[in-house]
Amino acid sequence: xxxxxxGANGQLGRCFQDRLxxxxxxxxxxxxxxxITDAHWxxxxxxxxxxxxxxxxxxxxxxxKAESDAVRAALINAVGPENLARAAKQVHARFIHVxxxxxxxxxxxxxxVETDNTHPLGVYGATKLEGEIAVMEVYPQxxxxxxxxxxxEYGNNFxxxxxxxxxxxxxxxxxxxxxxxxxxxxxxxxxIIDIATVDDARGIYHFCGDREVSWKVFTDEIISAAARLNLxxxxxxxxxxxxxxxxxxxxxxKHSTLSCAKIAxxxxxxxxxxxxxxxxxxxxx
Numbered sequence: 001x002x003x004x005x006x007g008a009n010g011q012l013g014r015c016f017q018d019r020l021x022x023x024x025x026x027x028x029x030x031x032x033x034x035x036i037t038d039a040h041w042x043x044x045x046x047x048x049x050x051x052x053x054x055x056x057x058x059x060x061x062x063x064x065k066a067e068s069d070a071v072r073a074a075l076i077n078a079v080g081p082e083n084l085a086r087a088a089k090q091v092h093a094r095f096i097h098v099x100x101x102x103x104x105x106x107x108x109x110x111x112x113v114e115t116d117n118t119h120p121l122g123v124y125g126a127t128k129l130e131g132e133i134a135v136m137e138v139y140p141q142x143x144x145x146x147x148x149x150x151x152x153e154y155g156n157n158f159x160x161x162x163x164x165x166x167x168x169x170x171x172x173x174x175x176x177x178x179x180x181x182x183x184x185x186x187x188x189x190x191x192i193i194d195i196a197t198v199d200d201a202r203g204i205y206h207f208c209g210d211r212e213v214s215w216k217v218f219t220d221e222i223i224s225a226a227a228r229l230n231l232x233x234x235x236x237x238x239x240x241x242x243x244x245x246x247x248x249x250x251x252x253x254k255h256s257t258l259s260c261a262k263i264a265x266x267x268x269x270x271x272x273x274x275x276x277x278x279x280x281x282x283x284x285x
Contacts, residue, residue, distance in 0.1 A: 001021070001024040001052050001196075002024075002026075002027075002049065002050065002051045002053070003020070003024055003025065003026045003052070003053045003054075004026075004027050004029065004045070004046065004049055004051040004054045005017070005026055005057060006029050006034060006054075006056050006080075006084065007030070007057035007058030007059065008028035008030050008057070009030045010057055010058070010059075010155060011150055011151075011152040011154045011157060012098060012150065012152075012189060013028065013030075013058075014154045014155075014185075015152055015154065015186040015188070016055065016057060016189040016192065018186065018189070019186065019189050021193065027045075027049050029045070031058075036056070036058055036076070036080030036081070036084055037075040037083070038083075039086070042084055042087045043083075043086075043087050043090070045087075046084075046087035046088065046091055046093070047087075047090070047091065051088075051091070053093055053196050054084055054093050054094070054095045054096070055096045055098075055192055055196075056080070056081055056084050056095070056096065056097045058076065058080060059076060059077055059098065060072060060073040060075075060076040060127065061124070062124075063122065063124045063248075063252070064248050064249040064250045065249075066122065066123040066124040066127065066250065067123050067249040067250050069123075070123045073123055073124060073127045074123075074130065077124070077127035077130065077131045078127050078128075078134055079134075080131070081131040081134060081135050082131070082134035082138055084097070084135075085097070085134070085135040085138040085139040085142055086138050086139065088139060089138065089139040089141075094141075094142075094143070094196060095139055095141075096195070097131065097135050097142060097143070097144050097145070098144075098145050098147065098188070098192075099129075099132050099145065099146045100128045100146060100147065100148065101146060101147070101148035101149075101208070101256035101257075101258055102120055102122070102125035102252070102253060102256065103118040103120050103125050103128055103129040103132065103146065104116065104120070104125075104253055104256055105119040105121050105253055106121070106178075106252070106253020106255045106256050107119075108255060109255065111259035112206065112256070112257065112258050113259045113262070114146075114204040114205065114206055114262055121250070121251040121253060122251055124250060132144050132204070140202070142202065143195060143201055143202055143203070143205065144203070144204045144205070145192065145195070145204075145205050145207050145263075146204065146205070146258060147183050147207050147208055147258070148181055148182075148183055148208045148256055148257075149181060149182040149183055149209070149218070150184075151182060151183070151185065151273075151277070152186060152280060153280050154185070158182075158215075158218065159222055159277065159280065159281070159284070162174075162219050162222045162223070163226055163231065166222075166223055166232055166235070167232060167233075169236055170234070170237065171236055171239060172219060172236050172237070172239070173241045173245070174215050174216040174219045174238060174239070174240060174241065175216065175240075175243055175245075175246050176214045176215065176216035176217075176240030176242070177214065177240075177243055177254060178214060178215055178252055178253070178254055178255075179212055179213065179214050179254070179256075179257060180208075180213075180253075180257055181208040181209035181210070181211065181257050181270070181273070182208075182271075182273040182277070183207070183208045183209045184209075184276035184277070184280060186276065187207075187272070187273075187276060191263065191268050194268050195263065195266060198266050201266065205263040206259055206260050206263065207260055207268065208257070208270060208271065209270060209271045209272075210260075210269070210270035210272055210273065211274065214240070216240040221274060221277060223235060223236065223238060225277055225278050226281060229282065229285055231281065231285050
């Protein structure tokens with residue numbers, strides 16, 4: 001299997017490379033080696049490499065910054081995936097694109113399924129949805145995996161931020177009225193590898209953690225794991241606050257848990273994020 005990977009230096013990209021099967025050949029690209037917003041560049045790289053599989057792990061993920069940087073967010077989250085999908089179609093490669101729970105508005109009281117109506121609240125979610133639509137219009141055989149609340153030992157993410165703040169502060173005030181399912185990037189990477197070998201897989205799939213929590217409860221788990229590993233000299237007091245008490249540039253869905261029932265038909269189970277969190281914390285330490 002020859003694989004072209006974009007976003008190679010991000011959380012998912014690095015975890016994907018860690019888990020690459022030994023008999024797979026990879027071309028791992030970042031923005032310097034492949035600008036996915038440049039259609040000609042994408043076509044040239046894909047034509048030269050002739051991949052069997054293209055995995056798009058590149059994304060504009062700065063949710064708040066996207067509100068004032070909409071053009072750039074749209075280029076990376078919508079135009080880029082469309083370019084990759086078109087190039088994949090030209091060489092008859094499989095294409096797997098990663099999307100987000102932020103395509104939903106968070107008003108559902110039950111986990112979102114793939115066919116639920118989308119209604120993003122901000123630029124980030126809107127551009128990711130534009131990317132989904134473009135990919136499926138250009139290359140309907142593509143696979144889109146929506147995921148949520150991604151963390152890992154790599155890059156910048158909520159787990160690393162909370163660990164840093166726990167070392168700096170005696171108290172932490174964390175939003176407690178937004179709920180979702182944390183997802184370990186390594187498990188997303190494995191899900192991509194697994195579904196890439198399923199011949200009849202196509203369309204949209206959800207993949208996330210197996211337990212729904214609020215950001216505050218997620219923080220509690222992070223602090224508990226850090227305490228078990230003796231990563232903190234003292235434990236901060238974690239207090240729950242409302243979304244209104246922590247205003248941000250972008251609105252976020254109040255409830256964005258995803259149902260993983262569809263992808264589970266292939267034996268791909270939700271991320272055991274609590275167990276993954278402990279392993280991840282060991283690596284961060």
